Amino acid sequence: MMNVLELRGLTKKFGDFFAVDNMSLQVREGEIFGFLGSNGAGKSTTINMVSSLLRPSGGEIRILDRDIAKHSRFAKMNLGIVPQDLAIYEDMTAFENVSFFAGLYGLRGSELKERVEEALEFVGLSDKAKSFPKNFSGGMKRRLNIACAIAHKPKLIIMDEPTVGIDPQSRNYILTSVRKLNETGCTIIYTSHYMEEVEEICSRIAIVDHGKIIAEGTKEQLKATITDVKDIRIGLKTLDGLEPALLQSIPGIRVLSVQQDEHAVRIQSDAAVDNLSKILKQLIDGGMEIRSVAEQAPTLETVFLTLTGRNLRD
Amino acid sequence: MWNEIWFLVRMTLLTTFRKRKNLILYFGLPIAGVLVSTMLYGSQSSPDLRVGIVNEDAGKSVTSDTIRFVERLDHVKLVNTTREELKAKIAASDLDAGLIFEQGFADSVLQGKPGHIAIQSVKGASVTSYIKSMLYGYIGNVTAMGTIAAGDGGKFQQLYDSYQAGAFKLTSESVNDTSKTKEMSYQSIGFLIMFMMTSAVNLSQLILKNKENRTYFRVLASPVSSRTYVLSNVIVNLIVMIIQIAVALFFMTVVFGIDPGIPLDAMIFILGLFALVSVSISLVIVSFSKSTASANALQNLIVTPTCLLSGCFFPRSIMPETFRRISDFLPQNWVLESLGKLQAGDTLMNIGFNLVILLAFAVVFFLLATYKFGRNNDTRNFV
Ligand SMILES: Nc1ncnc2c1ncn2[C@@H]1O[C@H](COP(=O)(O)OP(=O)(O)OP(=O)(O)O)[C@@H](O)[C@H]1O
Ligand SMILES: [Mg+2]
Numbered sequence: 116m117m118n119v120l121e122l123r124g125l126t127k128k129f130g131d132f133f134a135v136d137n138m139s140l141q142v143r144e145g146e147i148f149g150f151l152g153s154n155g156a157g158k159s160t161t162i163n164m165v166s167s168l169l170r171p172s173g174g175e176i177r178i179l180d181r182d183i184a185k186h187s188r189f190a191k192m193n194l195g196i197v198p199q200d201l202a203i204y205e206d207m208t209a210f211e212n213v214s215f216f217a218g219l220y221g222l223r224g225s226e227l228k229e230r231v232e233e234a235l236e237f238v239g240l241s242d243k244a245k246s247f248p249k250n251f252s253g254g255m256k257r258r259l260n261i262a263c264a265i266a267h268k269p270k271l272i273i274m275d276e277p278t279v280g281i282d283p284q285s286r287n288y289i290l291t292s293v294r295k296l297n298e299t300g301c302t303i304i305y306t307s308h309y310m311e312e313v314e315e316i317c318s319r320i321a322i323v324d325h326g327k328i329i330a331e332g333t334k335e336q337l338k339a340t341i342t343d344v345k346d347i348r349i350g351l352k353t354l355d356g357l358e359p360a361l362l363q364s365i366p367g368i369r370v371l372s373v374q375q376d377e378h379a380v381r382i383q384s385d386a387a388v389d390n391l392s393k394i395l396k397q398l399i400d401g402g403m404e405i406r407s408v409a410e411q412a413p414t415l416e417t418v419f420l421t422l423t424g425r426n427l428r429d
Numbered sequence: 430m431w432n433e434i435w436f437l438v439r440m441t442l443l444t445t446f447r448k449r450k451n452l453i454l455y456f457g458l459p460i461a462g463v464l465v466s467t468m469l470y471g472s473q474s475s476p477d478l479r480v481g482i483v484n485e486d487a488g489k490s491v492t493s494d495t496i497r498f499v500e501r502l503d504h505v506k507l508v509n510t511t512r513e514e515l516k517a518k519i520a521a522s523d524l525d526a527g528l529i530f531e532q533g534f535a536d537s538v539l540q541g542k543p544g545h546i547a548i549q550s551v552k553g554a555s556v557t558s559y560i561k562s563m564l565y566g567y568i569g570n571v572t573a574m575g576t577i578a579a580g581d582g583g584k585f586q587q588l589y590d591s592y593q594a595g596a597f598k599l600t601s602e603s604v605n606d607t608s609k610t611k612e613m614s615y616q617s618i619g620f621l622i623m624f625m626m627t628s629a630v631n632l633s634q635l636i637l638k639n640k641e642n643r644t645y646f647r648v649l650a651s652p653v654s655s656r657t658y659v660l661s662n663v664i665v666n667l668i669v670m671i672i673q674i675a676v677a678l679f680f681m682t683v684v685f686g687i688d689p690g691i692p693l694d695a696m697i698f699i700l701g702l703f704a705l706v707s708v709s710i711s712l713v714i715v716s717f718s719k720s721t722a723s724a725n726a727l728q729n730l731i732v733t734p735t736c737l738l739s740g741c742f743f744p745r746s747i748m749p750e751t752f753r754r755i756s757d758f759l760p761q762n763w764v765l766e767s768l769g770k771l772q773a774g775d776t777l778m779n780i781g782f783n784l785v786i787l788l789a790f791a792v793v794f795f796l797l798a799t800y801k802f803g804r805n806n807d808t809r810n811f812v
Contacts, residue, residue, distance in 0.1 A: 166650040191652045202647035206444050218436050219651035263647070 117144050118180060119271045119302040120165065125174035127160050127326075134160040136326035137174070142271075142304060142319075147297050149317030150306040151415075153425050157326040158306045159199055162275050166196045179270060192220060195269035199276045199306075201260050203248050209235060209259050210244040217266035234266035237295070239288055254285025261289065265296065272296065273304045278312060290316055310416045320415070324423045338413045341421050344369065346411045347382045347391065352404035354378055361401070365393050370424050378406075383421045433653050437661035441635065442668070455628050455669055459677040462620025467685050470613045480560065481510040481518060481527040486545070489535030491571060494593060498567050499528065505560065519549060526550035526560065539585065541576040543568050611772050614681060614689035618700070618768055619741035621677045622761050625670050625704060626736065629711035630728045632666045637721045659802070663708055670704040691771040698777065699767050702787045706760045709794030716801035735759045760790040 120142040127135040135157045142148045152158050163169040165176055167187055176183045176190075183190035203212050213231045222230055235241050238258035248256055257277055264272060274293070278286045293316055297303055307313050313320060314334060321331045330337055351357070354373065357380070363371055367388030372381045380398075384390060391408075398405060411417070419425075445451050480499065486492040500507045508524060515527040531545035546568070548561060570592060578585035636659065639645040649655055674697060681687050689696060714731065718724035736742065738752055739761035745753055756762040767783040777784070 168646055168649055188652050191650065194650070196647070196650045198643060198647055198650075200643045202643040204444070204644055205642070206448070211440075211444070215440055216647065216651065218440070219433070219648060219653050221432070221652070223436075 118142065118177065119144050119146075120304065121177040121180075122161070122165075123175040123177070125161065125164065125176060126172045127157075127164060127169060128172040133326050135164070135171075138323075138326065138328055140321060140328060140331070142302060144302055145297070145300070146319055147293065147303045147305055147317050149313040149320035150304055150323065151310075151313055151320055151419060152306075152323035153308075153423065156323045158323060159275055160326075161323075162196070162199075162273050162304075162306070165273065166194060167191060192267075193270045195264035195267065195272040197261050197264045197272065197274040197277050199279070201256055203256065203259055203263065205247065205249045208245050208247055209240050209251075209262075212248065212259060213262050213266050216263040220267035222267060230266045230268070234262040237265065237292055238262045239292075252282070252285070254281035254288075257281055258285060258289065258292075261292070265301075269301070271302045271304070275306050276308065277305075278307060278309060286312075310414065310419065314415045322419060322422060324425075329422050330418065334415060337415065337418045341383075341413055341418055343386050344383050344413070344417065344421050345386045346413055346417045346420075347384065347394070348407075348409045348411055349380045349382070349394070349398070349405060350407035350409075351378050351380065351398075352406055356402055358401055362394060362397055365390050365397065368394075370420050372420060372425075381420070383417060430657055433657050434661045434664060437653070437658065438664050438668070441661070441665045445632075445635075445665075454631070455624075456673060456676050458624045459621050459673050460680050462624060463617040463677055463681045463685060463687075466613045466616035466620065467687065469616060470609055478505050478525045478560065479508060479523070480505055481508050481515045481524040483510060483512050483515055483527065483529040485532045486530045486534040491535040491538055491589075492530050495534075495564070495567065495571075496528075496530070499560065499564060502560065502563055515549065528560075528564075538568060538572050539575040541572055543572050610687045611690050613685075613687045614691075615744075615765065615768065615772070617677065617681050617687070618689075618696075619736075619765065621673065621700070622703065622739075622764060623732070623736040623741050625673055625700075626707045626710065626732045626761075627728065628669060628673065629666055629704075629707040630714055630724065630732065632669060633662060633708070633711035633715040634721050634724050636662055636715055637718060637724055641721060659712075663712070666708045666711070667704055670707065671701065674700045674704065689768075689772070691768060695771055695777050696768070699764060699771075699784070699787075702784060702791070703760065703764045705791040706787060706794065709791045709798060710760075712798035713794050713801070716798045716805065736761055738762075740765055760787060763787050763790075 118141045120140070122138050122140040125135055125138045125140075126133065138157075138161065150158055150161075160169065164171050165178070165183070167183060167190065178186075178190040179193055181189055204215065207215060210231060213234050214227060217227055217230055217234070232241070232244075235244055238261050240255065240258055240262060243251070243255065248259055251259065257279075261274070261277060264274075277293075278289055281289075290312060293303060293305065305313065305317060317334075319331070319333055320337060321328050322337070323329070330340060332340075354375065357373065359371055359373060359380075362368065362380070362382070367385040367390045368382055369385065370383040373379075374381055382394065395405065395408070446455075482496055482499075484492065484496065496507070499505060508518075510518065510524075510527070512529065515524070515529070518524040519527055527549040529547040529549070531547070534543075534545040537544045548564075571589065574585055574588040574592060578588060636645065639648070645658070648658055678693065678696065678700075681689065682693070710731075714727045715724055718727055735756075738748070739745070739756045739759045740748070741761055745756060745762070745765075748756075763783050763786050767780050767787075770780050770783070771777075
């Protein structure tokens with residue numbers, strides 16, 4: 116099967132800082148590929164290099180098996196990009212915005228008009244075609260941002276956090292349209308901070324940390340990598356007086372994170388070490404009131420926490 | 430590439446000029462500039478002097494001819510009145526001045542000793558001096574004829590008739606010289622230059638604005654290159670300025686009827702050359718600015734003061750020598766100087782040096798902007 120996108124040792128340095136560090140990756144035709152990483156992991160930097168906005172410090176990027184450094188126009192024509200920061204004109208109507216961006220790819224006349232209408236229909240903004248985005252909700256702007264990227268029918272669409280900061284209804288709309296796009300034959304790369312989204316729609320996932328890919332595979336493959344880890348969630352009455360450092364010193368504990376809004380402590384620990392009693396004793400000795408204890412089936416979040424030692428949404 | 434440029438130009442023009450605010454900003458202001466110029470320079474001559482005439486020497490042809498002479502002076506309107514009314518009307522400033530021809534005026538002129546005439550005004554000498562000098566010149570001449578004729582009625586009449594014919598010819602062609610309209614057109618162009626420069630910066634700023642709203646980067650992710658993008662911005666800019674020039678010249682020459690004293694094609698050529706200079710300067714400003722705010726600050730720092738120094742708002746001749754030296758290095762000055770030379774009768778051929786200087790300004794600024802844009806690209810911040 117053809118690789119729609121391939122990264123070979125891709126590197127980007129800002130001064131002495133490696134934002135992207137020797138990254139290699141293959142995205143195959145027809146995939147919805149999830150790109151997971153916490154803030155500053157290097158996702159947007161990678162995407163900016165793929166869309167020719169940044170010049171790599173090293174390595175190679177291939178789109179549809181062609182080096183984009185040599186076939187820049189070909190690469191751009193086949194790429195649709197949904198930037199993390201909204202890129203729409205406030206003083207153009209929704210229709211004009213999509214026409215403008217589709218026009219950049221050489222579409223003109225009645226073909227342009229048809230494609231624009233199709234794209235607006237796709238994101239559910241047909242009835243807002245003549246309205247200006249300044250009156251749009253955050254979710255509607257995000258959807259328009261997507262319409263601008265798909266009207267020219269690219270083979271590969273890269274969405275950089277398309278659901279950040281929007282209402283659940285718009286988010287569902289966007290997730291549905293991502294699936295529909297995929298069904299029409301589009302390959303999609305999807306970055307998000309929301310684990311559930313990625314778990315829901317992505318067929319394969321790469322986890323990025325400090326500019327490197329630290330794990331890659333299907334959900335099941337990723338979860339299988341952490342069978343030696345158990346995921347414990349302890350609900351507390353209050354977090355006041357909690358001393359995470361004391362817990363951390365208990366043998367077997369790999370990652371400990373405090374979930375402020377849920378009054379809970381989340382612990383990833385070696386499955387082979389029996390330490391639950393020690394943990395609970397430590398908490399009780401510290402005067403903490405325990406509300407619940409649960410061992411969870413590993414989720415993508417467990418994988419992420421275990422591998423990076425960080426919450427995705429820190 | 431030209432297909433892409435044309436597409437970008439069309440979209441930019443469309444979105445810019447469907448806002449009434451921009452129409453006023455780009456085309457209303459140059460028209461207002463012409464209007465202001467006509468008012469600035471027109472006011473010095475336009476209001477008519479209203480002169481009250483009290484004729485107590487009725488029935489004498491010398492007297493009525495004198496009155497007719499005054500009536501035909503430019504910018505003078507006569508109102509027949511009486512001594513009593515005259516005082517009141519001048520006090521109420523219904524009239525600017527009054528002329529009283531007492532009984533015996535005509536006879537005194539014929540006898541060579543003019544008298545029995547009085548001039549009244551509240552505005553003082555400056556207002557009446559014009560009438561006075563014209564009138565006394567006239568009376569002096571008639572008196573001289575009376576002296577020559579020495580009481581010979583027929584001889585006087587002969588001299589008098591031939592003089593009347595000449596005197597009126599003289600006055601009718603007097604004040605209407607071309608200096609006023611030249612000043613008006615010079616001033617209009619001064620304003621136009623200023624507005625061209627500010628709108629050039631405003632339009633080039635679209636590049637910065639689109640960086641701020643991220644669309645610039647989205648465009649660069651498409652097959653359109655940054656060079657194409659900037660070039661289309663330059664073309665939009667030139668189109669707008671050419672329309673500005675056309676609109677301003679149309680209003681100046683056709684609507685307000687001001688004759689600049691220069692062939693229109695020469696004027697368009699020089700202003701077109703200056704349009705290139707404005708665009709290049711605006712690109713330099715934009716290339717050195719990180720945001721639209723800093724571009725605005727630079728514009729205020731550069732455009733208005735240099736326009737002032739080059740004499741866009743008032744003639745350079747009233748400025749101190751050092752300021753005039755500085756303005757030798759400002760392109761606006763070279764445009765105004767070129768127009769001044771053309772007004773004085775030079776042809777485009779004669780002022781080739783000025784044209785080369787203007788072109789050099791444009792080339793240097795374009796190169797500077799290109800260089801700076803190129804360097805910006807190395808460190809541009811996308812994330
Ligand atoms: N132009 C730049 N100059 C210097 N450092 C940069 C530049 N762009 C990005 N970085 C740094 O590179 C790192 C990766 O940034 P990037 O935006 O790619 O992260 P990300 O994974 O997209 O994060 P987020 O989830 O917040 O969008 C960050 O530490 C960032 O500060
Ligand atoms: Mg990002």
